[in-house]
Amino acid sequence: MMYSVRDTIYIAYFHILRSIRTRTMLFLFIVYLLISGGTAWFGRAIIHEFEKQTADTLMVPQTETPGAMMEILRTQDNFHRMISSMVPDIELVEWALTLPVLTIFHYWISLFVLPFIVAIIGAEMIAPSIKDRSLRYELLRTGRLELVMGRFLGQSLLIGAGTLLACIAPLIVGNFFMVQQPLFETVWVLLSFVPKLFIWSLPFLAFGIALSMITQVTNLARILALASVSGSWILYAFLLYHEEQGDYPLLISVVSPFIPQYYGTALWSPSWDWILSGCILITMSIVYCMTGYPLFARRNL
Amino acid sequence: MRNALQVEGLNKRYTRAGPWVIQNFSCHVPYGSICGIIGPNGAGKTTLYSLISGFLRPNSGSINILGEGSFDPWKLRGKMGVLPQDAEIDGRHTCFDFLQYMAVLQGMSSQQAKRATNQALGAVNLLERAQDKVFNLSHGMRRRVATASALLGKPQLVLLDEPMAGLDPVQASSLRDVLLQFRGKGTLLVSSHNLSELERICDWLIIIENGQLVQQGTVKDIMKGETQVQWTISDHSVDICALISAKLPNHIFSYDKKQRILKQEAPSHNTLDSSSLVIGKILSDNNIAIQACHRGMTLESSVLEKL
Missing domain, CATH: 3.40.50.300 (P-loop containing nucleotide triphosphate hydrolases)
Structure with a gap:
């Protein structure tokens, strides 16, 4: 057991080292920054548009740099409606309206986009090593489970670092390309989202790793990973729709707890209520990861 | 045993x-x-x-x-150490890092792993390339890194x-010496x-x-080193197999006329020394010169005979 944990940690360490050497970590960080930067810029553009409309309505000069009319926007119906459509629960709208606006965009887009990115990353964890048989060197010295868990742990840490780093983009956009954005409050809210986004990513990373274990064709693993994530969103939308309609209550109650999105809504909670859902998501990620393991454990390498 | x-x-x-x-x-x-x-x-x-x-x-x-x-x-x-035939080493690591990683996974501490890595790299003559990335090495050098991974520590x-x-040839000879050092x-x-x-x-x-x-x-068993002798002899016109078989009936003789090789298969290695005197005398009496004498077969001929 002690050796097992030691090997898992060392494999994770070496995975991070490999990611630094191969610049995959740099690539990951750039992707995260581009997405969060793009999201922040998109949010800024929307706010600017709202402000222009509001200025026209109030017959005052339009703002050149967005952000100055946030207090007025928060009282307006169309802005209210937009925020309502972003949060999963109507009771959260008032709370969401008090947050720095870019943090809402950042969180909302991240919740949707990150699963796709991390699933693709997960798909590259094992399959290429099966193909070139490089994992033979490791598997002579340690167990297959330790190899999988080590790489999962290593990649999770990289994703955690990427999620943290991604906070920089909305800060830069809010500070330098908008006005009257509260810096410290933005930092605090973004940091409070980091653990939530990190945990949210794990089941989807596990999806990718599980698929990476069952094929040695990396592209196939990537396609399957994307299909799985898309499928989970479609399934979630289907279940949500029929739940609202009151259809298939048994099916919904049986299937829903097995898809990560079911717990995603709890991650919006401003209190510590999300911790339980977070724990379930972590457990779920380990279970998902292990779905590919029985095949990998018996696989001829 | x-x-x-x-x-x-x-x-x-x-x-x-x-x-x-x-x-x-x-x-x-x-x-x-x-x-x-x-x-x-x-x-x-x-x-x-x-x-x-x-x-x-x-x-x-x-x-x-x-x-x-x-x-x-x-x-x-x-x-246990293994050099797989067709497994790639992740070329983006240095030789030292790759081997140290392997050594730690073998259960060594970080310090032990460093020592073992240096020893293994020294054994395959790659100490001066320790900090080179594996993909910068030639095929032969990569093979030596992989061999070093198999020799890490003290495998049984x-x-x-x-x-x-x-x-x-130089590296092959050097590796042969390394393998011979492993004996015992x-x-x-x-x-x-x-x-x-x-x-x-x-x-x-x-x-x-x-x-x-x-x-x-x-x-020795496979090359029949204990019981077989090959005599390369000069050209002659007598039925040499019949002549010698008459004197040594328990031995089996065959003669390859093209290569002028007389093959002797003795019933046991104890009889080889005494029979060689008899054969020498018969050849001498018939004015046949002994040009070479080789005990046992070469591994190649022995394997070819079996496959």
């Missing part, structure tokens, strides 16, 4: 309806020996290595490694699949198509063809 490796009734095929790649294969390798595995392409050598190393699962049969049963990375941690059993492949410290299994190389380093041989054991035994 204790065996480092005992294989019993091993069977392997890759697909349910496919041909048997290894079929009812049994062999053993004595502890402390340097064992050569010989066979033509597709004989099943690499599959056998992969089965022993746990990369492949047998359909049936048993493998006992160092008395610990079949391959288990935890039980054999640090006791090392499996090397074609270790000389891609090495220049552990057991070494080497597969190679270079039979003269195996003849020089091995003391135990396993011959495999079509996934089946053809023969196993000491090099």
Whole structure:
């Protein structure tokens, strides 16, 4: 057991080292920054548009740099409606309206986009090593489970670092390309989202790793990973729709707890209520990861 | 004699309806020996290595490694080193980092791993390239890094699949010295198509063809070094086999007229010395000169005779 944990940690360490050497970590960080930067810029553009409309309505000069009319926007119906459509629960709208606006965009887009990115990353964890048989060197010295868990742990840490780093983009956009954005409050809210986004990513990373274990064709693993994530969103939308309609209550109650999105809504909670859902998501990620393991454990390498 | 490796009734095929790649294969390798595995392409050598190393699962049969049963990375941690034939090393690491990683996974502490890595790199003459990334090395050098990974620490059993492949003569000779140094410290299994190389380093041989054991035994047994003599003699017109057989009826003689080689197969090695005097006299009486005399067959001719 002690050796097992030691090997898992060392494999994770070496995975991070490999990611630094191969610049995959740099690539990951750039992707995260581009997405969060793009999201922040998109949010800024929307706010600017709202402000222009509001200025026209109030017959005052339009703002050149967005952000100055946030207090007025928060009282307006169309802005209210937009925020309502972003949060999963109507009771959260008032709370969401008090947050720095870019943090809402950042969180909302991240919740949707990150699963796709991390699933693709997960798909590259094992399959290429099966193909070139490089994992033979490791598997002579340690167990297959330790190899999988080590790489999962290593990649999770990289994703955690990427999620943290991604906070920089909305800060830069809010500070330098908008006005009257509260810096410290933005930092605090973004940091409070980091653990939530990190945990949210794990089941989807596990999806990718599980698929990476069952094929040695990396592209196939990537396609399957994307299909799985898309499928989970479609399934979630289907279940949500029929739940609202009151259809298939048994099916919904049986299937829903097995898809990560079911717990995603709890991650919006401003209190510590999300911790339980977070724990379930972590457990779920380990279970998902292990779905590919029985095949990998018996696989001829 | 204790065996480092005992294989019993091993069977392997890759697909349910496919041909048997290894079929009812049994062999053993004595502890402390340097064992050569010989066979033509597709004989099943690499599959056998992969089965022993746990990369492949047998359909049936048993493998006992160092008395610990079949391959288990935890039980054999640090006791077994393998050079797989066609596994790539992740080229983006330096030689040192890759080997140190392997050493730590073998259960060594960081300091022990550093020492073992330096020793292994020194053994394959790559110390000066320790900080080079693996993809910057030539094929032969990568092969040496992989060989170093198999020799890390103090393994009791090392499996090397074609270790000389891609090495220049100087490096091959250097690696041969490294392998010879291993004698007495552990057991070494080497597969190679270079039979003269195996003849020089091995003391135990396993011959495999079509996934089946053809023969196993000491090099002397397989090369018939105890009972066979080849005489290269001058041209002559007499029936030399008949003449000598008359004097030595228990021995079997054959004569290759083209190569002028007289082959003698003695019933036991005890009779070889006395028979050589008789043969020498008959040849001398018939004015036939002895140009060369070689005890046993070459490994190549011995293997060719069996395959």
